[in-house]
Amino acid sequence: MGIQITPSMLASDFANLETEAARISGADWLHMDVMDNHFVPNLTLGAPVIEALAKVAAQPIDAHLMIEDPDRWAPSYVEAGAQSVTFHVEAAKAPVRLAREIRAKGARASMALKPATPIEPYEDLLPELDMVLVMTVEPGFGGQKFLDICLPKIQRARTLIDKHGGDIWLQVDGGVSLDTIERCAEAGADVFVAGSAVFSADDPDAMVAELRTHAGRHTH
Numbered sequence: 639m640g641i642q643i644t645p646s647m648l649a650s651d652f653a654n655l656e657t658e659a660a661r662i663s664g665a666d667w668l669h670m671d672v673m674d675n676h677f678v679p680n681l682t683l684g685a686p687v688i689e690a691l692a693k694v695a696a697q698p699i700d701a702h703l704m705i706e707d708p709d710r711w712a713p714s715y716v717e718a719g720a721q722s723v724t725f726h727v728e729a730a731k732a733p734v735r736l737a738r739e740i741r742a743k744g745a746r747a748s749m750a751l752k753p754a755t756p757i758e759p760y761e762d763l764l765p766e767l768d769m770v771l772v773m774t775v776e777p778g779f780g781g782q783k784f785l786d787i788c789l790p791k792i793q794r795a796r797t798l799i800d801k802h803g804g805d806i807w808l809q810v811d812g813g814v815s816l817d818t819i820e821r822c823a824e825a826g827a828d829v830f831v832a833g834s835a836v837f838s839a840d841d842p843d844a845m846v847a848e849l850r851t852h853a854g855r856h857t858h
C-alpha cells in the first residue's frame with residue numbers, strides 16, 4: 639500500500655469538520671479520535687459525529703477508539719461509516735472476537751497499543767488484524783511531544799508483521815511532524831497520524847504532501 643497520511647481531525651476546527659476535511663484533500667484517511675473521559679482523561683466525539691462526517695467527506699474515516707468497553711461500542715462505529723476501526727487492546731475484553739466482528743461488519747480491524755504496552759503478547763493476534771497502531775504519546779490529547787522510547791517497539795512490530803507476511807499496516811500516532819516522521823518510517827511505520835503538525839500549518843494539504851515526502855525518504 640505504501641505510505642499513507644491520516645491527519646487527526648482533533649486538531650481541526652470542530653465547528654467546520656466538512657470544510658476542514660476538504661482542506662486536506664491529499665490525505666488518505668481522516669483520523670477521528672474518540673475519547674470517553676474514562677479510558678483517557680478527555681472527552682471528544684462519538685458515532686453521531688463520525689456518521690455526519692462520513693456522509694460529506696471524500697476520504698474514508700479511520701476511527702481511533704480511546705474508550706472503555708470497545709467490545710460493546712466498536713461495532714457501532716462501523717455502522718456509523720468508519721472504514722477502519724481501532725480499539726485499544728488494554729481496554730478490550732475479547733480482542734479476537736472484537737476484531738472478527740469489526741471485519742464481519744465490513745471495516746478494517748486495528749489494534750492500538752499505549753506506550754507501555756508491549757506488542758509481543760499479541761503476536762498470535764496479527765492474522766486477525768488489518769493494522770496495528772503504536773502510540774507515540776500517552777493517548778488523550780493532541781499536541782504532545784513525540785516519545786522516542788516507542789521507536790524500538792515500532793521496529794519490533796515491523797519485524798513481527800513481516801514475519802507473518804500478511805498485508806498489515808503499521809500506524810504511528812502522537813507527536814508526528816516533519817521532525818519525527820522520518821524516525822518512524824525508518825523504524826518501519828507506514829501509516830502516519832498527524833494532528834497539530836497538519837492543522838497548524840498555513841497550508842494543511844501542502845503539509846500532508848511534505849510529510850509524505852519525508853516519510854518516503856526512509857521506507858524500510
Ligand code: DX5
Pocket residue numbers: 646648649669671702775776777778779780781782811812813814831832833834835
Ligand atoms: C492522541 C490522539 C492523536 C492526536 C494526535 O491521544 O490519539 O491522534 O490527535 O495529535 P498530534 O499529532 O498533535 O500529536
Ligand code: ZN
Pocket residue numbers: 646669670671702811831
Ligand atoms: Zn489518534
